[in-house]
Amino acid sequence: LSAKRHLMTPGPTPVPPEVLAAMALPVVHHRSPDFKPVYARCLERLKDVFRTENDVLLYTGSGTGGLESVVANLCSPGDRIVVVSAGYFGERWAAIAETYGCAVEHIRYEWGEDPSPDDLASRLAEIGGAGAVLVTQSETSTGVVTDVRALAAAAKAAGALVGIDAISSLGAVPCETDEWQLDAVVSGSQKALMTPPGLSMVSVSSAAWEAQARASLPRFYFDWERTRAAQEALDAAFTPAVSIVVGLDVALGLILERGLEAAFEHHVRLGRACRAGVKAMGLELFSPDEDSSAVVTTVRVPEPVDGAQFLLDLRDRLGITLAPGQGPLKGKVFRIGHIGYFDVFDITTALAGIELSLAEAGAEIERGVAVTRALETYERTPA
């Protein structure tokens, strides 16, 4: 039906043409005046997006590299670390901390549950505190965006540092690094920041810097201090992915020009529109039907449809790439990403394709209402 591609996964996400065009310019040297002003501006813009006065360290690497840097820079072998997990990416926090020899207290929820700040507070009280608490803001595998503010407050009350995986959430939903006293927040270029994958960023609070000075785990490439010192001299510790930095700078400019609050509002409306359309077809949501579900909408695969086959049909015949369920949700759900460079017509495209493919696969769904309902919902919920 279509040779045009519609990328609707929660990362990588579509990249604005301005960003791609900037990345296609000749490569510049990372220690030249062709790059340094871009680098400086990008680092400043990151602070604005992270809502922090702290350093934001920029790494060439995937988001997981940023997560690993948090463990390697905050911990020593045997340190007690609490991981709060309710899905694929929460479990990655735990795997990293275990690999590094931390004593991991794992507060593990069923995939799709929303972690409770009270549970965290009780567990911390039970075990007499912890060095750090690691939390996933947007659990991309389930669509749940958790209450980082409340979880962080519980952790801070017990004297623990707070590390946040905000890879798929930063720029889409509020993450108030300084106001919520988040000690290390990790994000990536390829989600709401509208840039190709390849960069990870980590904000570091003053308490985290103090912990870093004591932490004895080995780290070189991901050592925070090495990167901080280099960035301070507007240098980079190692040759950065200059073209992606150039792209990120353009993308952050687009985001900040419109304003972060406008971005949050836009994502809330996209999420509402998507859920309204999904429900109008008679499909069942897996992710919460709440405004916080502004990153990814997770939907149960209806009977008698084969989830894997459905996604292949969408992708290969209709040109629409959605994300499958991961882990225990494999084959049971599909996920519609709507972070970054999306508008409501991307949502209606996804809904129209889903409707067609599911109907042809024999699902009993309501036809001809999803697109309209999505548009109406988007229109009805202004700033």
Next chain:
Amino acid sequence: LSAKRHLMTPGPTPVPPEVLAAMALPVVHHRSPDFKPVYARCLERLKDVFRTENDVLLYTGSGTGGLESVVANLCSPGDRIVVVSAGYFGERWAAIAETYGCAVEHIRYEWGEDPSPDDLASRLAEIGGAGAVLVTQSETSTGVVTDVRALAAAAKAAGALVGIDAISSLGAVPCETDEWQLDAVVSGSQKALMTPPGLSMVSVSSAAWEAQARASLPRFYFDWERTRAAQEALDAAFTPAVSIVVGLDVALGLILERGLEAAFEHHVRLGRACRAGVKAMGLELFSPDEDSSAVVTTVRVPEPVDGAQFLLDLRDRLGITLAPGQGPLKGKVFRIGHIGYFDVFDITTALAGIELSLAEAGAEIERGVAVTRALETYERTPA
């Protein structure tokens, strides 16, 4: 004089327009059929360029990340590791191994010296062998390309594994991974591979895989086994820098279409042309006047010129970016990179600019001969 930019550093290097154009296409998902064939082809092409039947692991990161992976995957705390260094990047090997708690035997030469295989053999005999020997093939800080084949033979004879930093050399000068029994060879996208920075590759021999299974240093992002298993399923362990992989695939295609031997020959001729022009001006080479000097030509800054000021003038007035001296060579030398997407007219451009700027700065140099001599030398040395 010029708003056009001439990037003549030994990395990042100029990127062919075909590569930039491919990278400007819409971003694709790393688990989609839009990407998997590109990924598969790229991994196969890397094997050809590395001259190996072994796995070549592809990481999103700077070259240093690849170097760190060698240490973290081959070693346990306290392991005896020999580092052979004669410049900035050799010292980086040592710094990484020390950071990870290895017992480093450092065979440290003056910057600009060429490490001797006999020295390595004697030191290994003296200390009763080592777990691994870490070597820098092209010491980009000095221009020396060392005899990896002979150094590796000395290491293997003593039963040590061999790790090679081939970041600035792979694709420019021969690096016969399998024939020379190199256990881990590290390279990067942004040098002779004609792609923007952001990817590092590591080849791993079967002996290195055996060592990896025993090595107890912590690693997650850079864990070889995790990446190997994912690549085998044509997946990626973590979201890769898809646009740079797309670019690398195009660049590797260009290199292999012409042939690796042709690339080596081309780099030898560029090096000869550059040295001939430099000498014709009456300047003194710091890097060896040998065919092996095919990566970067290092030149002593003549009296009474201020090295830093000279490079600024070249860059800001003439649009030519060369590299400065590092460490003890700061201000004493400048470096002309000629790896990757270069032809002889890039060399003559550099020489013409250098001649003009040095003459105006009061150096007594021969005028009007360098460009002609470089062209003649290039022409006189065919395949």
